[in-house]
Amino acid sequence: xxxxxxxxxxxxxxxxxxxxxxxxxxxxxxxxxxxxxxxxxxxxxxxxxxxxxxxxxxxxxxxxxxxxxxxxxxxxxxxxxxxxxxxxxxxxxxxxxxxxxxxxxxxxxxxxxxxxxxxxxxxxxxxxxxxxxxxxxxxxxxxxxxxxxxxxxxxxxxxxxxxxxxxxxxxxxxxxxxxxxxxxxxxxxxxxxxxxxxxxxxxxxxxxxxxxxxxxxxxxxxxxxxxxxxxxxxxxxxxxxxxxxxxxxxxxxxxxxxxxxxxxxxxxxxxxxxxxxxxxxxxxxxxxxxxxxxxxxxxxxxxxxxxxxxxxxxxxxxxxxxxxxxxxxxxxxxxx
Ligand code: LMR
Numbered sequence: 661x662x663x664x665x666x667x668x669x670x671x672x673x674x675x676x677x678x679x680x681x682x683x684x685x686x687x688x689x690x691x692x693x694x695x696x697x698x699x700x701x702x703x704x705x706x707x708x709x710x711x712x713x714x715x716x717x718x719x720x721x722x723x724x725x726x727x728x729x730x731x732x733x734x735x736x737x738x739x740x741x742x743x744x745x746x747x748x749x750x751x752x753x754x755x756x757x758x759x760x761x762x763x764x765x766x767x768x769x770x771x772x773x774x775x776x777x778x779x780x781x782x783x784x785x786x787x788x789x790x791x792x793x794x795x796x797x798x799x800x801x802x803x804x805x806x807x808x809x810x811x812x813x814x815x816x817x818x819x820x821x822x823x824x825x826x827x828x829x830x831x832x833x834x835x836x837x838x839x840x841x842x843x844x845x846x847x848x849x850x851x852x853x854x855x856x857x858x859x860x861x862x863x864x865x866x867x868x869x870x871x872x873x874x875x876x877x878x879x880x881x882x883x884x885x886x887x888x889x890x891x892x893x894x895x896x897x898x899x900x901x902x903x904x905x906x907x908x909x910x911x912x913x914x915x916x917x918x919x920x921x922x923x924x925x926x927x928x929x930x931x932x933x934x935x936x937x938x939x940x941x942x943x944x945x946x947x948x949x950x951x952x953x954x955x956x957x958x959x960x961x962x963x964x965x966x967x968x969x970x971x972x973x974x975x976x977x978x979x980x981x982x983x984x985x986x987x988x989x990x991x992x993x994x995x996x
Pocket of ligand 1: 752
């Protein structure tokens with residue numbers, strides 16, 4: 661007799677409906693944690709640390725399956741999958757929530773807003789960070805923590821030193837209106853592409869360059885297809901670890917408590933290693949001898965700043981003028 665897969669599925673569902681209650685309880689709660697970067701990045705390492713701690717603290721009642729490097733879903737798909745309950749945990753970058761209708765996190769894409777990771781911590785760990793997480797409720801998500809990647813650099817096959825160097829270049833961006841405005845201000849043509857498509861798009865000339873953190877660039881081998889990397893640190897990439905609200909609120913309270921503990925410790929771990937991960941990636945790229953690393957002069961940096969800062973006014977209505985002011989006030993006084 662030939663069984664179709666749906667028939668088998670129904671049979672399995674029917675059998676489990678009649679399984680004894682204790683047998684059902686014995687099967688672990690599965691958390692599928694999907695993300696788009698490699699295992700060898702702050703986020704990749706953080707997801708593995710969370711798996712280890714979550715399974716330990718729940719004595720195996722929770723099993724975490726980590727899917728690195730877009731192996732399960734790409735950027736846009738993963739958010740849809742989370743809302744549909746096909747995965748339980750993600751950590752998209754702050755630039756990726758706009759398409760869901762949550763524009764606040766894009767404030768962190770504003771160029772030259774965050775002077776240091778220490779000052780960022782004052783934002784994310786204080787009332788501003790909490791307020792932004794609460795916005796996720798309106799789209800059925802719960803934010804569990806802010807994970808760093810780090811500061812962005814620029815890459816291309818021509819040296820990017822002066823603002824004029826950006827003119828007419830097709831630059832890959834994440835799907836953030838703030839990032840689009842930043843590159844338009846520089847005279848470039850921004851193109852939103854999924855992270856998994858960046859390497860090939862650079863290789864085939866679909867785009868000329870991109871901005872990202874050194875850890876992301878090196879772990880995706882983007883440096884192999886980009887001759888120049890400008891160490892501009894002009895902007896930030898971080899993550900919001902999110903779960904679906906129905907999943908999270910449906911967990912037994914003791915499990916939720918242990919997972920929160922595992923998440924808090926994983927967050928501390930990621931935020932402790934992120935700077936070194938990126939510094940190591942810069943050195944690894946330097947060592948290849950194939951990509952020239954460019955340091956901007958104070959004058960060049962000042963001219964980038966002059967061109968980029970009007971983006972704050974332009975994007976004020978989108979991300980919230982008050983939010984920009986509150987962040988500026990919170991980070992004021994931090995210089996590095
Ligand atoms: C990108 O799309 O460039 C990054 O946000 C990917 C990531 O998750 O760090």
